[in-house]
Amino acid sequence: NQELYHVLITVDRLILQIVLMKxxxxxxxxxxxxxxxxxxxxxxxxxxxxxxxxxxFD
Known part of the structure; x- marks a missing residue:
């Protein structure tokens, strides 16, 4: 899904790091x-x- 991909590449690095650690x-x-x-x-x-x-997804 391109929209999901867009959200993931536009979040700040800290959020991305939190997700990866989770x-x-x-x-x-x-x-x-x-x-x-x-x-x-x-x-x-x-x-x-x-x-x-x-x-x-809504």
Whole structure:
């Protein structure tokens, strides 16, 4: 799907890194510690990506 591809290539690098780490099995706590951001920031960024992807499939 080209729209999904477009969303994935336009998200900021931090969101992309979070997604890749989640796929690799890292916990939210581990991701936050590694990226030096709060766990809440990890959840917020994931929520933003989910909303963008959701718009494609609605």
């Amino acid at each position: 796929i690799q099995g890292y916990s939210t706590h581990e991701i936050a510690r590694y990226l030096k951001i709060t766990e809440k920031a990890v959840y917020r960024r994931m929520d933003r990506l989910k909303e963008k992807v959701k718009k494609i």
